[in-house]
Amino acid sequence: MPKPILVLCLMISLLSFQCSSPAAESDTSAQQEAEPEPDSYAPFESASIRFEQNATDGDFEVVMELTGADEGLTRLKVVSPAGDLLVDFTSHGDESMGMRKFVMESPEPDDMESMEKGFPEGAYQFTGIDTEDNGFKGEATLSHQLPATASFLYPEAEAEDVPIEGMVVKWSPVEGISAYMVEVEAEEEGMNDSITATLPGSAQSFAVPDGFLQPGAEYKVAIGTVGAGGNRSFVEATFTTAGGMEGAGEAEEEDE
Numbered sequence: 001m002p003k004p005i006l007v008l009c010l011m012i013s014l015l016s017f018q019c020s021s022p023a024a025e026s027d028t029s030a031q032q033e034a035e036p037e038p039d040s041y042a043p044f045e046s047a048s049i050r051f052e053q054n055a056t057d058g059d060f061e062v063v064m065e066l067t068g069a070d071e072g073l074t075r076l077k078v079v080s081p082a083g084d085l086l087v088d089f090t091s092h093g094d095e096s097m098g099m100r101k102f103v104m105e106s107p108e109p110d111d112m113e114s115m116e117k118g119f120p121e122g123a124y125q126f127t128g129i130d131t132e133d134n135g136f137k138g139e140a141t142l143s144h145q146l147p148a149t150a151s152f153l154y155p156e157a158e159a160e161d162v163p164i165e166g167m168v169v170k171w172s173p174v175e176g177i178s179a180y181m182v183e184v185e186a187e188e189e190g191m192n193d194s195i196t197a198t199l200p201g202s203a204q205s206f207a208v209p210d211g212f213l214q215p216g217a218e219y220k221v222a223i224g225t226v227g228a229g230g231n232r233s234f235v236e237a238t239f240t241t242a243g244g245m246e247g248a249g250e251a252e253e254e255d256e
Helices: 003-020 022-033 112-118 245-255
Strands: 041-043 046-054 059-067 073-079 085-090 101-105 122-130 135-142 152-154 159-162 168-171 179-186 194-200 205-207 218-226 232-241
Touching: 046 135, 059 112, 059 122, 059 135, 168 179, 168 218
Parallel strands: 041 135, 046 232, 159 232
Antiparallel strands: 046 059, 059 101, 073 085, 073 122, 122 135, 152 168, 168 205, 179 194, 179 218, 218 232
16 A cells, blocks of 8 residues: 555544544533523523322322423423432433423332432522523422321212212311312223312312213222422322112112
């Protein structure tokens, strides 16, 4: 091979090695990560954090909810009061629309102590950047104080032959809460029906709309108490409605 060609090949090989070396890749990665920061930050539309407990199952969780402006967020960070980075979201791609709304849930351990250590009380900082490079900031305060739970008056746990019309969920009043949340959902396979209502703290009942419950089906009802800081405590019960296949069979026997 002629010397000029040999030298040219060696130079190309060396250049190729440098471009593919870890140092070169690191420099490229650093350049990609060095995105410009916004000059100013507007508040998020909403940002919240809360504790929830399911007293029936005996577990706990932390829920964060955040809503940006009209454009989607391509970057989101959440920092705890201790300075720990809990969330570090980045949307990649030139055509990415980002995400406008986030609902983030922690695991659900059965002991409050581990949740308190993982999510200490205090102010949590939310920072985001949207597709137009607009910056957003927000703050939400977490308390470990959970509201007292309600007690079912109707239906009782595992109640049967519950009427499908005129059905009213009732509970004992709880002092010092801001609202109740009631959810009724079908437990039968192939049935995805559910209904949720938020009621004032003075409420003691919720009328299930006629036509929602189906005959001979199993449902789960949950009653949640909402504290002043947004924390929630739920209790659950299951019930079965009247008028299933067994009831139809009994009615036919009576007719005979």
